[in-house]
Amino acid sequence: MTAPLGRTPMAIGELTDEQYGQVIGPGDAEYEAACTLYAGDIDRRPAVILRPGNAEQVARVVALARESGLRLAVRSGGHSPAGHGVCEGGIVLDLAGMKALEIDVEARTAWAETGITAGEYTEAAARHGLATGFGDGTLVGVGGITLGGGIGYLARKHGMAIDDLLAAEIVTADGELLLVDEDHHPDLFWAIRGGGGNFGVATRFKFRLHELDGVYGGMLVLPVTPAILEAFIAEAEAAPEELSTIVNVWTAPPFPFVPKEYHGKPIILAMMCYAGPEAAGEEVIGRFRAIAPPLADMVKAMPYTGMFPPGDPLEHPISVARNMFVDRVDRATAETILERVTASTAMVAGAQLRVLGGALARVPSDATAFAHRQSRIMAHLSAIYADPAEADLHEKWVEEFTAAIRQSDSGAYVNFIMDVGQDQMREAVYPGATWDRLARVKAMYDPANLFRSNHNVPPATTCTAP
Known part of the structure; x- marks a missing residue:
C-alpha cells in the first residue's frame, strides 16, 4: 500500500501502529468491516482507518488530517444516521480501540x-x-x-x-x-x-x-386504534418521572410474540422502564395494561441491563427517517399517524413517540447546547425497506407524514437526523442564540473547520467571547 496520502508524501504503509494505533488500509482483511456503519445505505471508502489506543495517538491522527488536507471522520460506534463515522477518500479516526x-x-x-x-x-x-x-x-x-x-x-x-x-x-x-x-x-x-x-x-x-438496583420494565404490545394511542400517550405524560417510555406505532414484523393476524398491521410496541420499586412500577404499568388487552406483555422486575437486548452487529437496515417534536398526540393526530403508517408499503414503517419532561425539562434551555428542554414529545418517523430503487417512494412518504403531523414545535434532535442543510440546522436543531454561541465556540477551537464530518456548525466569521 503506497498510495499518497493527501498533500503529504507519506504513504499508508509508512503509518505505524506505534504512532497512530492500528492502521487499516484498502486491501487489509479488516477494511470492509471497518468501513461498515449501522446504516445499510452508506458506502464510503476512506484512504485509511486509524484506531488509536490513547489520547496521544488521537492527537497524531488529528495532526495528520490537518497537515494532509484529507477529510477527517471520527467514529465511536458507527450509528450516525447520516453516516458521519466514515468518509470517502479521507481518514477515519476509529475510537474502537479506546474502551477503558x-x-x-x-x-x-x-x-x-x-x-x-x-x-x-x-x-x-x-x-x-x-x-x-x-x-x-x-x-x-x-x-x-x-x-x-x-x-x-x-x-x-x-x-x-x-x-x-x-x-x-x-x-x-x-x-x-x-x-x-x-x-x-x-x-x-x-x-x-x-x-x-x-x-x-x-x-x-x-x-x-x-x-439503580433494577427496574420494572420491558416490552408491552397492544393493538392500536386512534383512541388507544391517544390514551397511551396521555398516560405516559401523566406518569411519574420514574417512568420513561418509547412508544413505537409500527406495522408489526413477524415477531413470534405477535399474533399472526396482526403481522403487517399497525400495533403499539412500547418499551416501558420504571426506575423505581417494583410494586409502584406494577401499579403504574397497570394503567397502560387497562387501556386494551395486551397482545404481549413482557414487563416485569428485571436488572436495568434487561432493558437492552443484545444488538446484532450484522444488522444494517436501509431506511428513511425524519425527526421532530410535537406538542400533543390528540385524537386527530393519532388518526393521522395510523393513516400514514397504514399507507406505507415499506417492510416496517411507523412513528416512534417518546414523552419527555421530568428531569430533562428542569435543566434551563440555555445551560447546554441541547435547546429543546421544553419540547413535550419527540417523534421519529421512519420506513425500513429492502430495494434501493424504492428510495424516492419512501422519501415522499416520510416527508408527507412529517408535514401531516407538524405542530408548533419546529425542533429536531441532532442524534436522530439524517443529512440536512444548514438552514434546517439553524432553524430546527440549534435555533437562535444556540447556533450563534456554537459558531463562536467553533471559531475559538476549530477555526478551519477540520471537524466537519458531522452535523456541522461552521465557525463564526468574527470571534467574540461566547
Whole structure:
C-alpha cells in the first residue's frame, strides 16, 4: 500500500501502529468491516482507518488530517444516521480501540473512554448497582450519543446523558488535549453537551452514576386504534418521572410474540422502564395494561441491563427517517399517524413517540447546547425497506407524514437526523442564540473547520467571547 496520502508524501504503509494505533488500509482483511456503519445505505471508502489506543495517538491522527488536507471522520460506534463515522477518500479516526472504564463506586462517578459502547458501560456499572442513562441500544458508542445529548430510558428520572456529564478530555484541532468542565474551558464544556463532534475528539468522559438496583420494565404490545394511542400517550405524560417510555406505532414484523393476524398491521410496541420499586412500577404499568388487552406483555422486575437486548452487529437496515417534536398526540393526530403508517408499503414503517419532561425539562434551555428542554414529545418517523430503487417512494412518504403531523414545535434532535442543510440546522436543531454561541465556540477551537464530518456548525466569521 503506497498510495499518497493527501498533500503529504507519506504513504499508508509508512503509518505505524506505534504512532497512530492500528492502521487499516484498502486491501487489509479488516477494511470492509471497518468501513461498515449501522446504516445499510452508506458506502464510503476512506484512504485509511486509524484506531488509536490513547489520547496521544488521537492527537497524531488529528495532526495528520490537518497537515494532509484529507477529510477527517471520527467514529465511536458507527450509528450516525447520516453516516458521519466514515468518509470517502479521507481518514477515519476509529475510537474502537479506546474502551477503558474506571468506576469510583464510592464517589458514584466513572471515567470512560469514548470507544466504549453503551452496552459495555451499562453492564460494568450494573455490577455495582449503578447506572448512567444513555439511549436504548447496546452497540451505540458512548462518544457519539453523549455529544449529541443522549435521550434514553432514564431521561425523565435523571435527565439526558449530557446532564450526567461532569468533565471531558478533548483533543482539539491544534492537537492539544484539554480537560473541560464547568471551571475549565466552560464555553467548550457547554458546546460539547449537545453540539456534537464539531469541536474536537472527545477521548474520555467523566459521568455521574446513579444507584439503580433494577427496574420494572420491558416490552408491552397492544393493538392500536386512534383512541388507544391517544390514551397511551396521555398516560405516559401523566406518569411519574420514574417512568420513561418509547412508544413505537409500527406495522408489526413477524415477531413470534405477535399474533399472526396482526403481522403487517399497525400495533403499539412500547418499551416501558420504571426506575423505581417494583410494586409502584406494577401499579403504574397497570394503567397502560387497562387501556386494551395486551397482545404481549413482557414487563416485569428485571436488572436495568434487561432493558437492552443484545444488538446484532450484522444488522444494517436501509431506511428513511425524519425527526421532530410535537406538542400533543390528540385524537386527530393519532388518526393521522395510523393513516400514514397504514399507507406505507415499506417492510416496517411507523412513528416512534417518546414523552419527555421530568428531569430533562428542569435543566434551563440555555445551560447546554441541547435547546429543546421544553419540547413535550419527540417523534421519529421512519420506513425500513429492502430495494434501493424504492428510495424516492419512501422519501415522499416520510416527508408527507412529517408535514401531516407538524405542530408548533419546529425542533429536531441532532442524534436522530439524517443529512440536512444548514438552514434546517439553524432553524430546527440549534435555533437562535444556540447556533450563534456554537459558531463562536467553533471559531475559538476549530477555526478551519477540520471537524466537519458531522452535523456541522461552521465557525463564526468574527470571534467574540461566547
